[in-house]
Amino acid sequence: MTITTKQQQVNEASTLAGLASLLHTIQTEIDGECNIENVVDLCSLPTFGGAGVKNTDEVWSWDECAVLVANCYGKWAVQDRCSCGEATRHCICE
Numbered sequence: 001m002t003i004t005t006k007q008q009q010v011n012e013a014s015t016l017a018g019l020a021s022l023l024h025t026i027q028t029e030i031d032g033e034c035n036i037e038n039v040v041d042l043c044s045l046p047t048f049g050g051a052g053v054k055n056t057d058e059v060w061s062w063d064e065c066a067v068l069v070a071n072c073y074g075k076w077a078v079q080d081r082c083s084c085g086e087a088t089r090h091c092i093c094e
């Protein structure tokens, strides 16, 4: 699989969960070889509808109900948005 193919797969992801699983797969494949940022442009991941989040720290993509987050160990996870629309870790509820 080429670098281009991985980026194309990411670009063609059709759901947030699909994107999360794809990134996890890529991460596993390249583990120890290079950083995922060298393979996939993490700053322009596709998003899947809904309003953008205000605080994008560690938030990489979203849909209407959920956000895609990653920690520094490269664990990708889909988490429900808070009712304020932000990732729960960035909740701005009163």
Ligand SMILES: [Zn+2]
Residues within 6 Å of the ligand: 082, 083, 084, 085, 086, 090, 091, 092, 093
């Ligand atoms: Zn909130």
